Amino acid sequence: MEKNPTFFAAILVLLFLAIDASSAVSKKPIYSSKLIHRFSGEAKNLLGFSGETASWPENKSFVQIRALLVSDFKRQRLRLAAQNQTFAASHGGGQTFNYGNDMGWLHYAWIDIGTPNNSFLVALDTGSDLFWLPCDCIECAPLSLSYYSMLEKELGEYSPSRSNSSKIIPCGHELCQQGYNCKNPSAHCPYSANYLSEDTSSSGFLFEDQLHLSSVGGNKLQRSVHAAVLIGCGSKQSGEYLKGIAPDGLMGLGPGEISVPSLLSKSGLIPHSFSFCYDKSYSGRLYFGDEGPTSQSSTSFLPFKENRAYIVEVEGYSVGSSSLKETGYKAQVDTGSSFTYLPSESYEHVASEFHRQVNATKITTQNFENCYKARSLNVENIPSLKLVFSTNQSFVIENPMFHIADDQGGVYCLGILPIDGDIGIIGQNFLMGYRLVFDWEKMKLGWSTSNCEDIDDGGKFHIAPSPSDSESSPYPLPTNQQHQNPNGHSVAPAVAVRAPPEPSAAASPALGPYHSRFIISYFPLLIWIAYIASS
Numbered sequence: 001m002e003k004n005p006t007f008f009a010a011i012l013v014l015l016f017l018a019i020d021a022s023s024a025v026s027k028k029p030i031y032s033s034k035l036i037h038r039f040s041g042e043a044k045n046l047l048g049f050s051g052e053t054a055s056w057p058e059n060k061s062f063v064q065i066r067a068l069l070v071s072d073f074k075r076q077r078l079r080l081a082a083q084n085q086t087f088a089a090s091h092g093g094g095q096t097f098n099y100g101n102d103m104g105w106l107h108y109a110w111i112d113i114g115t116p117n118n119s120f121l122v123a124l125d126t127g128s129d130l131f132w133l134p135c136d137c138i139e140c141a142p143l144s145l146s147y148y149s150m151l152e153k154e155l156g157e158y159s160p161s162r163s164n165s166s167k168i169i170p171c172g173h174e175l176c177q178q179g180y181n182c183k184n185p186s187a188h189c190p191y192s193a194n195y196l197s198e199d200t201s202s203s204g205f206l207f208e209d210q211l212h213l214s215s216v217g218g219n220k221l222q223r224s225v226h227a228a229v230l231i232g233c234g235s236k237q238s239g240e241y242l243k244g245i246a247p248d249g250l251m252g253l254g255p256g257e258i259s260v261p262s263l264l265s266k267s268g269l270i271p272h273s274f275s276f277c278y279d280k281s282y283s284g285r286l287y288f289g290d291e292g293p294t295s296q297s298s299t300s301f302l303p304f305k306e307n308r309a310y311i312v313e314v315e316g317y318s319v320g321s322s323s324l325k326e327t328g329y330k331a332q333v334d335t336g337s338s339f340t341y342l343p344s345e346s347y348e349h350v351a352s353e354f355h356r357q358v359n360a361t362k363i364t365t366q367n368f369e370n371c372y373k374a375r376s377l378n379v380e381n382i383p384s385l386k387l388v389f390s391t392n393q394s395f396v397i398e399n400p401m402f403h404i405a406d407d408q409g410g411v412y413c414l415g416i417l418p419i420d421g422d423i424g425i426i427g428q429n430f431l432m433g434y435r436l437v438f439d440w441e442k443m444k445l446g447w448s449t450s451n452c453e454d455i456d457d458g459g460k461f462h463i464a465p466s467p468s469d470s471e472s473s474p475y476p477l478p479t480n481q482q483h484q485n486p487n488g489h490s491v492a493p494a495v496a497v498r499a500p501p502e503p504s505a506a507a508s509p510a511l512g513p514y515h516s517r518f519i520i521s522y523f524p525l526l527i528w529i530a531y532i533a534s535s
Helices: 005-026 041-046 062-077 260-266 344-358 513-521 523-534
Strands: 030-037 107-113 118-125 131-139 190-194 201-217 220-238 250-252 273-278 284-288 297-302 311-319 329-333 340-343 363-365 368-373 385-389 394-396 401-404 411-414 416-419 423-426 434-439 444-449 494-497
Touching: 062 401, 118 131, 131 201, 220 260, 260 273, 260 284, 297 311, 311 344, 311 423, 340 344, 344 368, 344 416, 363 411, 416 423
Parallel strands: 118 250, 131 220, 201 494, 329 423, 340 416
Antiparallel strands: 030 107, 030 284, 030 494, 107 118, 107 201, 131 250, 190 201, 201 220, 273 284, 273 434, 297 444, 311 329, 311 385, 340 423, 363 368, 368 411, 385 394, 401 411, 434 444
């Protein structure tokens, strides 16, 4: 029997739909939160700085650079003791600069927690796992606007008893890491995050509660989801935390099993991957579930003790056309560090070669040894700088120098400093212009050039609907047991955007999950129907 051409056309259409449906089923939404750099214009407006109590530092001023350095040095002293290494900057890293009660973390984000949902301005940290909030405070940093030179509204305090969705984490729970200290497995699980500097710690008890995420298609609000996360109810802080470095809490984004990305992945909501993208204001966005484009470059993460940091192997540096030997080292990719820090031997090689090629008079300022007066610097002599990773992938630094302004044209400085020990830090100044993907599922660090607009939803804020209008959460914590706890004004929470299309891919209408699964499941039957109809 001769086949009707309609049969073959139908087969081609069904094949196209099946391929497209398979892609639609496999893709998951990307949940996005706006990053707020501590010295961005957005932070100045959002935090309501009035200029009455202190001076907001001018952009690219000596005062601003000094404050960023102070924050880096504090962070290096606040590394978790379990990592068995104190990060301390050489050449003046022990100096203490007082810049007031200015919330010294680099990036913050508004997140919504609980039912009803309350907002918290949390610090973000890729170097730790625990997510904790000031809670039922016994000894916490002040939350009053009168304490912070930058704030004109009160910060929040989390109270599990006021959230209908909070749950006690018992000592017998698989996520209770200090259960061995409990006399009874049904007792409330304690936590204590101890740091290396100045008796700095956060301690209290663990709870489960809901993190609010709004799913967005295009610019239209589609639905809301709640995902269960582990929260440290931090009733006691000490050291730097008590002084207010992260007064409204800290969200750990490390690869450990209790971090927010890990828990969202275990619940099935997203892959175990997230990304940062920085815009020109040094703010940007954080994307949960982003695996990056297939065209991105990548290098492998190294296993690290207790997986509390993202470590990569740097094979060496290239300065201009010179590939430098003996400049390899292990480095933590730290989005919370403003500058980049190299072990001393690697630093000396890179700095001296850079200076040789710049061929200008060098000065030292603000701890940076490789600075040059702008009026004496020939821009054409500034060499390119790139990191070479163990997979022979090159990471080109968009702008290795930064500008400090003054009334005489300012100075340009190479944005690297030496650090004690054999583990360096790749900071934000080397990450600008990239979409940086932390894919723990594949154990890869991915990067691709980006202006953030290709994965942004237009910069609009999407206010979460009230909990009564939201879907019930199908994304619980992994658990072997849980106990139910007996017992305002909300800033935009994390927002979802669709996975970004490949630059070369033509846009096509997306199929819903139900229709996608239908086509895949009944594909053989559809072929048979097409065959009969065309006979």
